[in-house]
């Protein structure tokens with residue numbers, strides 16, 4: 001397990017387009033076989049845990065933490081290790097915020113709900129998927145992608161090993177409104193970004209010049225293995241046309257740092273990321 005404690009990242013967050021370009025080309029962002037990587041301060045007070053090609057984030061706000069997304073079921077013990085690295089305790093997490101409720105973002109939510117006893121926030125349109133993690137709208141046949149895009153096979157295989165096929169649903173979501181400031185540590189603004197799912201929301205932290213984009217914009221598509229800013233392929237996206245239109249809402253944040261649900265952080269600004277995603281188009 002790699003624990004990258006390079007905490008100086010935050011200091012160079014706003015003017016690091018060159019490195020971001022490296023990530024886009026796959027040089028810095030090349031999949032690393034999905035082993036866990038924990039990186040402190042990928043943005044000010046925001047820490048990133050990557051496991052099996054899925055990202056989750058811990059957002060600090062004084063003594064409290066918000067957990068953004070809950071990875072896969074076997075990510076749970078890695079979260080506990082990450083907290084130990086931060087010299088924090090599970091009880092410091094006082095809220096869970098879901099960008100959306102796909103199985104790879106809902107992974108250990110049920111366990112966290114019962115063991116931490118904290119509210120799980122998402123858009124109301126995610127309630128159905130949260131209860132039924134494998135019943136979600138998507139445009140294309142998921143089973144064709146490994147044939148058409150062999151680069152996805154190690155990624156999807158690693159996700160399966162990490163429990164992607166065994167995610168339990170949850171009930172009792174607390175729901176937030178588009179445009180609202182979420183009542184969770186870090187107080188992000190909820191950016192409604194439907195398309196990937198019908199209730200997808202990105203989280204904008206204006207005071208940190210950072211956007212957690214979830215799967216509205218990723219820098220690695222697990223279903224094709226392609227890196228660089230893009231929407232997720234139709235294997236897992238409900239409506240690619242809407243997903244491309246919703247990029248406008250991401251661009252409007254003007255955030256310098258973009259932290260996606262899959263792939264490396266993007267430090268070249270949301271506008272450049274959105275331009276790249278539009279050029280890539282649907283897949």
Ligand SMILES: [Zn+2]
Pocket residue numbers: 100102196215236
């Ligand atoms: Zn998703």
Ligand SMILES: [Zn+2]
Pocket residue numbers: 102104105215261262
């Ligand atoms: Zn995802």
